[in-house]
Amino acid sequence: MSPASPARIAPSADVSPEASIGDGSSIWHLAQVREHAELGPGCIVGRGAYIGEGVRMGRNCKVQNYALIYEPARLGDGVFVGPAVTFTNDHFPRAVNPDGSLKSASDWEPVGVTVQDGASIGARAVCVAPVKIGAWATVAAGAVVTKDVPAHALVAGVPARRIGWVGRAGEPLLPVEGDGEAPGSGAGTRMWRCPATGALYEETIASNSHENTIREVTH
CATH class of the missing domain: 2.160.10.10 (Hexapeptide repeat proteins)
Structure with missing residues (x-):
């Protein structure tokens, strides 16, 4: 080194x-x-x-x-x-x-x-x-x-x-269409994909006045 x-x-x-x-x-x-x-x-x-x-x-x-x-x-x-x-x-x-x-x-x-x-x-x-x-x-x-x-x-x-x-690449995430491409998604969640890296993100839809959050689920 x-x-x-x-x-x-x-x-x-x-x-x-x-x-x-x-x-x-x-x-x-x-x-x-x-x-x-x-x-x-x-x-x-x-x-x-x-x-x-x-x-x-x-x-x-x-x-x-x-x-x-x-x-x-x-x-x-x-x-x-x-x-x-x-x-x-x-x-x-x-x-x-x-x-x-x-x-x-x-x-x-x-x-x-x-x-x-x-x-x-x-x-x-x-x-x-x-x-x-x-x-x-x-x-x-x-x-x-x-x-x-x-x-x-x-x-x-x-x-x-x-x-x-x-996403991590800085590009806006795109919504994932259809449940087939959204492993782990369920009620109160929405899936997104990074167009640059292909990574998947899961958004948690908040209730009441709380802020929605998102996390990366695949690299």
């Missing part, structure tokens, strides 16, 4: 010596990575992107140009963050306290966005903390996410709503 390659950091990038950058990662021009941030191996941080203090990213994440990942965000493995995406970190943002004094770090409690493995956030989307984006979900470009996104969900709009399901 060949040894891991060291991280590549562009001369104009501002990377704190207290940050941890995984082997094979690339930090491009004008990006900033703050103190105690942890990036796993194989990550890419694009031009002008901001990775806040203490943010944690798994392996093989891509954060595109000018994205703003404010602490205490948590990203799993293989997460894609598109250009100019913003993750917020304040329930009730104010520059000043009620008495007019400038807020300091001790005057507010940061809350983070969590993105699970394989999920993708489209260009210029805004994720309003403390939302959680489920594994392999896709947030469409320009969406504003104000509530948790289920795994494999495709959400779009302002505020973001689910408009479909996506």
Whole structure:
């Protein structure tokens, strides 16, 4: 096995010596990575992107140009963050306290966005903390996410709503026609297939106001 390659950091990038950058990662021009941030191996941080203090990213994440990942965000493995995406970190943002004094770090409690493995956030989307984006979900470009996104969900709009399901390849799932192709399906379920990989997914139809969920049943 060949040894891991060291991280590549562009001369104009501002990377704190207290940050941890995984082997094979690339930090491009004008990006900033703050103190105690942890990036796993194989990550890419694009031009002008901001990775806040203490943010944690798994392996093989891509954060595109000018994205703003404010602490205490948590990203799993293989997460894609598109250009100019913003993750917020304040329930009730104010520059000043009620008495007019400038807020300091001790005057507010940061809350983070969590993105699970394989999920993708489209260009210029805004994720309003403390939302959680489920594994392999896709947030469409320009969406504003104000509530948790289920795994494999495709959400779009302002505020973001689910408009479909996506597989691991990122393509929208297609409904399976006929019971013959739907092993394990039954009352309260619906079967879907990934057009790219052929994998089958089973959607559970929720009752009352609960959110539908989906799981992969064959690879």
